[in-house]
Amino acid sequence: MRYRKNIRLKDYDYRTDGYYFVTICCSSRAKLCLKYKNIIEKHLTLLERNKGVKLDYYNLTANHLHLILVLEEAKLPLYRYIQDFKSKTTLEIKKTGFNGKRFWQPNYYEHVIRNEYALFKIRKYIQENPLKEKIELEKIYGKDIVEKNIVAAERSSANSKANALQLHHCGKFRCFVFLAILAKLTLCSYIHAAFEEREVSARTLGLSGVSAGLADDIDSVFYNPAGLINLGGLKFNASDANLYDILNYRSFCFGMQMPRADKLGTFGLAYEEFGFKDQYKETKFYFSHGFPVLKNLSLGYSIKSYGLKILYDENEKKYTEKVLTSFDIAGLLSPSEKLSFGLAFYNINSPKIIEDENVPMTYKIGAGYKLSEHFNFGFDFEKENIWHAGIEIKPNNILVFRSGANFNPLKFSFGIGLNFWKISFDYSVSYHPQLEFQKIATFSFAHKFGPPGKKPEKEKKISIPVEEEIQPAEVEEEEKPQEKQIEKKPEEKPELKVPLEIPPKKTPETPVEIQPLKQEPAKPVIPEKKEIEVPA
Structure with a gap:
């Protein structure tokens, strides 16, 4: 991330004599280091002009820089030398036509190297890092320079055993692995601060x-x-x-x-x-x-x-x-x-x-x-x-x-x-x-x-239309037998068909819709029909 900053030990004096592993990354993880390789390497050599500062080993990749600095009776803390290096390289790079706001990320990763075994493994990691990026060392430095760096690293490793650091060699203390892994993890986001959001599950x-x-x-x-x-x-x-x-x-x-x-x-x-x-x-x-x-x-x-x-x-x-x-x-x-x-x-x-x-x-x-x-x-x-x-x-x-x-x-x-x-x-x-x-x-x-x-809500939605479909079906089943009863009542009187042929005018008095409501007045119709039969 853009504004992530490295962890600093709260009570540690960064003027203390020792070996420091430093990683500096390009802004926005841009692959610009190789383009300005000559300028970066020039200012790396200028670091040794500062009293008490020595460059033990370094390696430049596409978008970040690994280096090991040695402080011996240095006047300034480590971060002052890193700030000076970053500002001077940025100014010179901008003179070549670089239009970006910043060349380096505002943060850098550092760690105190505490024993000889850790120092050896970190050197080995820095040496193999470009290979893991699928960038051959020869394409960056050339075969001669790579061989010289390897020889220089071996000599520095031998000389550092007699150095005034007096680090303790501990088999259980495998800090070099932690440093290498943490450096590898930084390559995913190119600089890992504390409390990163990670893929947990x-x-x-x-x-x-x-x-x-x-x-x-x-x-x-x-x-x-x-x-x-x-x-x-x-x-x-x-x-x-x-x-x-x-x-x-x-x-x-x-x-x-x-x-x-x-x-x-x-x-x-x-x-x-x-x-x-x-x-x-x-x-x-x-x-x-x-x-x-x-x-x-x-x-x-x-x-x-x-x-x-x-x-x-x-x-x-x-x-x-x-x-x-x-x-x-x-x-x-x-x-x-x-x-x-x-x-x-x-x-x-x-x-x-x-x-x-x-x-x-x-x-x-x-x-x-x-x-x-x-x-x-x-x-x-x-x-x-x-x-x-x-x-x-x-x-x-x-x-x-x-x-x-x-x-x-x-x-x-x-x-x-x-x-x-x-x-x-x-x-x-x-x-x-x-x-x-x-x-x-x-x-x-x-x-x-x-x-x-969420499931109960879906069940309610399904049950409501089922009830609405059942209700009209029940009403139709109740109405249908009533209609059948109404139709059957006039059909149960076939005997009245013969006398009704003489007075055709009284046929409108027997509609199907009115009969179920006026069943009692239908009885006096029968004696009137008998009076018509007597004169015959």
Whole structure:
């Protein structure tokens, strides 16, 4: 993100002698480093003119720069040298015709290298990084320069063992892996700040992050709490990821629909943990609530508690800790049963981590379309022009297949799910050109109490027309026998047909419609007919 800033250790003096691993990225992740390679390398060499500053190793890729700086009795802290380098390179690059507002991102990533093994692995990672970007080292530097850098790195590694840093070699302390993984993770967004929004569940990872529009499951707690109204009943979800056997990433969430869901909505609780053992740890607690506002519109909010814990002194086990509170708001619009639109704003209060560093406010807007019960499609858009697209195919009630892609940066993902009664298992794999494979496996257990919130409304709509169709049918059945009785009454008097041939004028006195109302006056007609027969 544009305004993300790196984490600084609260009580650490960045003038301290030591080795520092630094990553600087181009603004908007533009691939401009190779275009201005000569200018950047020129100012890298000028860094060593500062007293107490040495350049141990560096590598320039398409859109970011890795370097290791050594400070020995330096007059200024590390960030002053980085600011000086960024400002001077930007000024010279603009003289060549560069019209952008800024060349580098305002932030940079740094880490204190604490032991020899970590230093060796970071050098190896920096050396192999262009290969993972599918850019050959020879195309950037040439074969001769690459060989010289490798030899220089080996010599520096040997010399640093006798350096005044006096770092402790600890087998359990595998900080180098954490640094390499964290550096790789930065390549997804090209600079990862604290408390990033990540693909927590296997379903979301399989869809490459599509979550705002397709908010119809328990993982809506993390991405769009307004979608909790589609949960129905009670559900529990647990996720666990182990990256490279070092970096752990876990989450738990729980959602429950209230008895009067049409008014009270659905509540959710969640916990998220990310970090490297005791060295670095992020925690998040969620309290989410989704409730309906209109027939096709629902809103939601989340109250989040952040916890950050960083080890800055391994020997004395000293940590720097920070606790923050943040808020999310979201909405979900469903014009029809097949189409839905979602919008979510994260960290709207932008809480402060330390001085000059806040958790950035972000947003995500998306749409979901359910072509049928067996096919779902969705796409999301994030700030900084990041697109997500994913599809979900359900050939039957047991199997689920997922696939998706991210654009800017390009990343692909695949997933599969198995559903047995009320238990589901999901597994997803995400592939990135620099990140290799990232795996997240999710176990889900769901148990529902009562029908979902939307189903009773549909049953009422179906029952009303059934009653309306039955009522007119019953009325017709009651009226038909009455008509038959009325028609049969005049037919039961066939004996009067012969005398009625002489007085044809009295025929209008016997209409069918009047006879059922005037049955008693019909009796005096008979004696009048007898008087006519006597003169005959």
